[in-house]
Amino acid sequence: MYRKYFYASVTLAFLIHFSLSAQESDGYFNNSSAASVYNYNEAFNTSFYLKNGTEYRSASGKPGIAYWQNQADYQINVKLDDVKNEISGTEVITYTNNSPDELEFLWLQLDQNLFRQDSRGARIIPMAGSRSGTKGQDFDAGFNIKSVSVADGENAVVKYAIEDTRMQVFLPGTLKPKGGKVQIKINYSFIVPMYGSDRTGIFETKNGKIFAVAQWYPRMCVYDDIVGWNTAPYTGLSEFYLEYGTFDVNITAPANHIVVCSGELLNPSEVYTASQQKLWDEAKRSDRTVVIRSSKDVADPKSRPSGRKELTWHFRIENSRDIAWASSPAFILDAARINLPEGRNSLAVSAYPIESNHKSGWQRSTEFTKASVEHYSAKWMPYPYPAAVNVAADLNGMEYPGIVFCTWKERGAGLWDVTDHEFGHTWFPMIVGSNERLHSWMDEGLNTFINYLSADTFNKGEFKSDQRDMHKWARILADQSLEPVTAGPDNIKEQNSTILVYVKPALGLWLLRDQILGEERFDRAFKAYIDRWAFKHPEPYDFFRTIENVAGEDLSWFWRSWFLNNWKMDQAISGVSYYKNDPSKGALITIANLQKMPMPAIVEVKTKSGSTSRIKLPVEIWKRDISWTFLYPSTEEISTVTLDPDHVLPDCNTGNNSWKVRQ
Numbered sequence: 001m002y003r004k005y006f007y008a009s010v011t012l013a014f015l016i017h018f019s020l021s022a023q024e025s026d027g028y029f030n031n032s033s034a035a036s037v038y039n040y041n042e043a044f045n046t047s048f049y050l051k052n053g054t055e056y057r058s059a060s061g062k063p064g065i066a067y068w069q070n071q072a073d074y075q076i077n078v079k080l081d082d083v084k085n086e087i088s089g090t091e092v093i094t095y096t097n098n099s100p101d102e103l104e105f106l107w108l109q110l111d112q113n114l115f116r117q118d119s120r121g122a123r124i125i126p127m128a129g130s131r132s133g134t135k136g137q138d139f140d141a142g143f144n145i146k147s148v149s150v151a152d153g154e155n156a157v158v159k160y161a162i163e164d165t166r167m168q169v170f171l172p173g174t175l176k177p178k179g180g181k182v183q184i185k186i187n188y189s190f191i192v193p194m195y196g197s198d199r200t201g202i203f204e205t206k207n208g209k210i211f212a213v214a215q216w217y218p219r220m221c222v223y224d225d226i227v228g229w230n231t232a233p234y235t236g237l238s239e240f241y242l243e244y245g246t247f248d249v250n251i252t253a254p255a256n257h258i259v260v261c262s263g264e265l266l267n268p269s270e271v272y273t274a275s276q277q278k279l280w281d282e283a284k285r286s287d288r289t290v291v292i293r294s295s296k297d298v299a300d301p302k303s304r305p306s307g308r309k310e311l312t313w314h315f316r317i318e319n320s321r322d323i324a325w326a327s328s329p330a331f332i333l334d335a336a337r338i339n340l341p342e343g344r345n346s347l348a349v350s351a352y353p354i355e356s357n358h359k360s361g362w363q364r365s366t367e368f369t370k371a372s373v374e375h376y377s378a379k380w381m382p383y384p385y386p387a388a389v390n391v392a393a394d395l396n397g398m399e400y401p402g403i404v405f406c407t408w409k410e411r412g413a414g415l416w417d418v419t420d421h422e423f424g425h426t427w428f429p430m431i432v433g434s435n436e437r438l439h440s441w442m443d444e445g446l447n448t449f450i451n452y453l454s455a456d457t458f459n460k461g462e463f464k465s466d467q468r469d470m471h472k473w474a475r476i477l478a479d480q481s482l483e484p485v486t487a488g489p490d491n492i493k494e495q496n497s498t499i500l501v502y503v504k505p506a507l508g509l510w511l512l513r514d515q516i517l518g519e520e521r522f523d524r525a526f527k528a529y530i531d532r533w534a535f536k537h538p539e540p541y542d543f544f545r546t547i548e549n550v551a552g553e554d555l556s557w558f559w560r561s562w563f564l565n566n567w568k569m570d571q572a573i574s575g576v577s578y579y580k581n582d583p584s585k586g587a588l589i590t591i592a593n594l595q596k597m598p599m600p601a602i603v604e605v606k607t608k609s610g611s612t613s614r615i616k617l618p619v620e621i622w623k624r625d626i627s628w629t630f631l632y633p634s635t636e637e638i639s640t641v642t643l644d645p646d647h648v649l650p651d652c653n654t655g656n657n658s659w660k661v662r663q
Contacts, residue, residue, distance in 0.1 A: 036626045038593045044623050048556035049541065056225045057539070061546030062532050068178075069537055071096040072220040073245040079252040079310075080327055082209060085202060088189035091217050092151055094245075096181050099223060103175040105168055106182075107229045111215035112190045113165045114197065114234050115141035120164050121197075121235035143218065144189045151183035158184075165234040167218060186218050195394070197236040200324075203394035203408065205353040207298050207330035208256075212393035212405045214324040222435070224537055232437050237497075238489040239436035239443070242321040244535050249315045253327045255308040256301070258293065260333075260351045261325035262402035263317025264386035271311050273303065276333075283335035284347055289366040293333040295357050317385060317402055319535055321433055324400035326391040332357055336366050338373050341382045348373065352392035353408060361411035365390045368419040368458075373426070375454045380427055381530050388426075390419055399425035416455070416463045424451050432533045439540055440489040440497075441563075445505025452506070473507055474650035478568045485563045486540060507650070508562040515600060515648055516558065516619070517551050525550035557598055557619065567596040571643050572656035574627060583637045590629040591617075591643065595652070598622040604645040608637040608661075614645075637661065 053059030055066040073096075078089030097103055114121040117140050148160045148169055159170045175182050192211060195201045200214040222230045222241050230241050253259050259271070268280055276292050283290035297303035305311065317323060330353040338346040350365035357363060369390045377383045385402040392408035397418045404422035406415070424447040428434065434442035455463045476499065483492050485500050485508075492500055513522040529538075529546040544559050561567045575590035591601055601617040621628040632638070643657040651657060 036592055036594045038596055038598070038622070038626045040598070040622055040624055040626065043557050043560065043596065043598050045560075046556070048560060049545070053545075054225075057542055059545060060549045061529070061542050061544070063536055067536070068098045068100070068225070070098050070220075070223050070243055071245050072243040074217070074247045074249070074323070076217055076247070076323075077250045077252075078216075080211065080213075080254070080257075082211070082254055082257070082327075085192045085209075085211075086189060087192060087213065087216060090185065090187050093184045093186070093218075093220060094181060095175075095184065095220060096179065097175045097177060097223075098179060099225075100177050101223075101228075102177055103171070103180075103223070105170050106175075106184065107221040107223075107231050108167045108169065109219045109221055109234060109240075110143045110145075110162065110165050110167050111219070111234050111240075112196075113142040113162075114236050115193045120233050121237075124235060141191050141193050145218070146187040146189070147185075149185045151185045163233075166221070166231050188218065190216070198395050199398045199405075201394060203353075203392075205328075205330045205355055207354060208328055210326065210328040210330060210353060210391075210393055210408075212324075212326050212391060212395060212398075214398065214400060214405075216324070219322070222537065226539060230435065230437065232490075235490060237494070238438075238440060240322065241435040241437045241537075242433070244319055244321050244433065246318045247316065247320055247323040249323060249325075250312050251315070251325060251327070252310050252312045254329070255311045256304050256329040257311075257327045258329070258331040258333055258351060259311075259313040259325060259327045260331075260349060260389045260391060260403065261313065261315040262320065262323040262385070262387075262389075262400055263315045266314040266316055267312075271305070271313050273305055276303075280335065284337055284345070286336055287339070287370075289334050289336045289363075291332075291334045293331065295332055295354050298330060298332060298354060319384060320401040321430060322400050324403050324405075326351060326389075326393065326403070326405070328353070330354070332362075334363075334366050336370050338370050338377075338383065338388060340374070340377050344382065346373065346383055346385065347387045349387055349389040350392075351389065356392045356408045358411065361415060362392055362408070365392075365406075365415065365419060368416050369423060371458050372420040372423045372454055375457055376424060376427055376450065379453065380450070380527055381431060381534060383426060384431065385426075388423060390423075397422050399423070399430070401426070401430045413463050416458065417451075420454050420458075421447065421451050424454065427530060431535060432530055433535060433537050435537065435539070436489075438488050439486070440501045441485050441505040442538070442540065442543065444501045445485070445503075446509070448502045448506035449509040452510070468507065468510060469647045470507070470511075470650045471644075471647040471652075471654050473503070474569065474652040477504060477566070477650065478652040480566070482566050484566050505563070508558075511562075511599075511648075511650070512547070512555070512558070516555070517553060521551045521553075522547075561597040565596070568652045569597040569599050569650050570595040570653045570656070571599070571601055571649075571651055572653075573641055573643060573659045574656075575629070576638065576641055576659050578634075579631060584635050587632040587634045587638050588629055589632050589641055590627055592627040593622050594656075597650075599649050601628075602644050602646075602649065603632075604640075604642045605632055605634070605638055606640045606642075607634060608639050 056064040058064045073094040076091040149157045161168045203210040279292040331351040335349045338348050348366045348369040352362040373383045373388050389403040391405050393405040395405045398405045399422040406418045428446045429443035452465050455465045525547045528550045572592045574592040577588050579585040598619050600619045603615045606612045641659040
């Protein structure tokens with residue numbers, strides 16, 4: 001019925017288009033669009049893309065034929081002092097300059113310097129506090145850089161300058177382009193903050209401290225074709241932008257600790273007891289959770305190798321942009337196999353204290369981790385790392401390649417949500433390495449979108465998301481104090497960040513998938529974006545161009561409305577009458593676009609006899625009009641006309657969405 005009425009109405013609308021103005025005086029056309037602020041030339045302006053493609057980034061949204069990015073490989077050896085809460089050690093960075101430019105210096109990120117009492121980030125924390133601040137810190141934290149040298153066989157000490165959370169290293173000679181390499185060796189230490197911007201810290205349990213360790217080594221800044229060196233200071237509000245490479249890490253910790261880390265544990269026989277090694281190997285073959293260290297074992301000294309004060313744990317992860325780890329004597333440990341496409345496997349691992357050990361809580365963590373990773377791997381791209389580790393910490397949730405920190409308090413749906421969200425970040429931004437410092441919606445928003453699908457599929461919909469009422473969201477999004485989605489995260493009020501960074505971009509993608517492109521076209525384009533930019537550095541326009549080119553649709557009006565501006569949508573029914581005053585010859589229905597955002601229109605018509613039908617009009621009706629009249633092929637009187645009856649479009653004013661016959 002839908003197709004029949006849609007095509008009939010479009011055909012008849014053309015036939016009567018030029019006669020409508022003559023009929024206005026007869027009462028057939030009641031146009032209330034005079035109050036409209038809509039400007040179709042602004043909404044559909046053809047100059048959305050300000051520049052053509054380049055050899056680095058194609059106009060089609062693909063990486064260009066000469067696309068390049070630099071590489072940073074790390075060899076790190078550190079020691080944890082769990083009494084002083086100190087981490088100290090050495091890193092050697094092998095940096096490869098694949099750019100066409102000679103480099104006379106390097107820039108590194110010193111993220112721990114955020115926790116100095118005089119840091120820029122500390123000085124912009126509001127009096128009311130912030131998730132990005134610290135709690136209970138009464139010492140001056142930050143990196144203690146002991147030496148920096150170029151490892152050229154002689155380990156020549158080089159000059160460096162530290163400015164807040166950045167360090168500039170001056171090379172003894174220029175680093176050649178297109179493959180030039182240099183090794184930088186850095187000796188350093190720092191005190192782990194108790195609460196570090198909800199991303200790293202220490203959790204005191206009754207069986208010992210849990211160290212959730214991140215931003216724990218000097219990291220290379222990205223040098224790219226967009227701005228060169230990306231040296232924005234770290235203020236705790238935005239997240240990260242990092243180069244890819246291989247990490248080979250040795251972590252020495254007290255012997256009673258369990259250490260978990262991004263990547264593969266290379267020496268399990270040296271750090272686990274004989275029985276734990278067997279259980280570790282069993283977990284790699286099991287679809288059910290295998291307990292490797294139980295709650296009873298936590299208080300038993302025999303659950304750790306005897307005769308040693310310290311143990312060194314060796315981990316390796318490849319094609320990664322970062323690495324993080326956790327260490328504690330309090331960890332319960334369990335694991336299970338993750339089944340990936342093409343017969344590959346990974347390992348789901350959970351580490352949590354007795355405080356989190358209950359049936360509806362962290363006992364299900366490995367189950368949740370396994371299901372989440374398997375879903376995203378089958379739907380979008382296979383999980384690339386040898387393990388997926390979920391750590392219970394005193395943090396709300398933070399993601400790193402191969403490991404995430406989730407709050408120890410969560411259980412049930414809450415634990416599923418945070419686990420699924422943090423592991424969803426494997427795809428955005430761990431695989432698709434966007435610049436979180438500038439475009440946080442490209443990881444948080446895209447990830448929030450794929451989380452909806454994951455929740456719908458887990459365990460027959462156990463945690464299925466609620467129906468999305470776009471009318472309710474539209475009223476929230478109509479708040480004029482909201483910045484555009486594309487505003488940088490450091491330029492968004494913190495109270496607005498959840499809406500603008502997570503929710504609005506995710507809702508926008510749902511609109512594209514469900515109402516504009518359709519599931520098949522959208523999924524094909526979205527997957528193409530992941531495939532094209534896996535382990536690379538896309539920009540927003542690379543995303544926009546890819547979706548348009550693969551889906552075959554000009555969406556400039558949508559990006560402009562939803563992402564680049566905070567425009568509102570308000571469609572209204574402005575007139576209903578009968579053709580030649582005869583209900584049997586069809587009804588003339590006029591709708592108007594009163595706000596700046598164009599959208600397709602969904603019109604539901606009910607007749608006097610009770611029959612109901614719907615017509616969906618494409619967004620192109622607004623390309624040169626602020627109102628649109630179409631002929632509904634009625635054969636009887638109409639009782640009601642309703643715009644967007646299922647609340648799937650972001651209409652901020654539903655008071656003008658319905659028309660009823662006068663009694």
